[in-house]
Amino acid sequence: MARMSIAPETTKSLRIGPYAVDPAVVLAPMAGITNVAFRQLCREFGSPTSLYVCEMITARAVVERDAKTMEMITFGEHEHPRSLQLYGVDPASMSEATKIIVGEDRADHIDMNFGCPVPKVTRKGGGAALPYKRRLFREIVRAAVRAAEPAGVPVTVKFRIGIDDEHLTYLDAGRIAEDEGAQAVALHARTAAQRYSGQADWSAIARLKEAVGSIPVLGNGDIFSARDALDMVARTGCDGVVVGRGCLGRPWLFGELQAAFRGEPIPPGPTLGRVAAILGRHGRLLADHLGEDKGMRDLRKHVAWYLKGFPVGAELRRGLAMVSTLGELDDLLGALDPHAEFPPDAEGPRGRQGSPAKVVLPEGWLDDPEDATVPVGADVMHSGG
Known part of the structure; x- marks a missing residue:
């Protein structure tokens, strides 16, 4: 069902730790996409004070000084703040990786990834499967926040609605992240079972905003135009938006978002x-x-x-x-x-969509949400996804 278009009453900016994010727009990390070249291109169209997040970096690979991973932690001369997304399933390796990143001044902002729905990740208890283990999730977030805190580096957390419609985790995840000192949370408003199919449930973003009162809540999912971003803010009350697939082949979307959030006319699509x-x-x-x-x-x-x-x-x-x-x-x-001229057919969804599917989990994964055992082998994956 098509969403109604609603204009927000005010434009949005937000603060994440010491950084003013204006307008409140974040480029989502995407494997094989958001390298330093693409981030620079998006920044050239958008605001230098929005956030442009690098490809996902694996905590264990940082600890092991994997050459490819250390090379991926590359930022342009004028990138500030430098936003890095970190993936991990083990509080100890998450803590150590964070200490390396902040101790060597490799990033100004760390975003934690708990949203990956890829079977090779969830079958080992990683990605979108992990927030179901509330105690383990808490320990991982706590480890990163405490390791980053002495350097004043803010930590944010991104996750999905849950594993599937029967196992929703986002409200608990939001409250836990808030309790443990995360500076903001971002919700991709789909379950892991949906992957990238169907329609994002923006009402979940509104519910998370109501549940998490002291830190910003960012919304992610189905933002393919500046109008979509304005509608999401108006419908959910979220504090900002995270844009992923919508900017594929459209880095100028960040210029359109900047205009929209500042109440200026949205520029026409390019020839x-x-x-x-x-x-x-x-x-x-x-x-x-x-x-x-x-x-x-x-x-x-x-x-x-x-x-x-x-x-x-x-x-x-x-x-x-x-x-x-x-x-x-x-x-x-x-x-x-x-x-x-820019064609109407260029609007709308782009990138991977696929079909919903049953989420593959480790045996017995759903038995005890308070089990804090680190899943075996879940962090054996390459940086970038």
């Missing part, structure tokens, strides 16, 4: 010529970050998102999806019709 220039800029940022060959391979997955709805022939789309050099990229982008 294909402007999209081509942005795609070219993205390619160059990736080449600077990863080298030309790896950067072009990384850019390929973004092409279909950028061109969604535009009149671009199959051969040209194929060429861009297989681009290998910056020179080739420039030639292909030059063949696009620069005057083609």
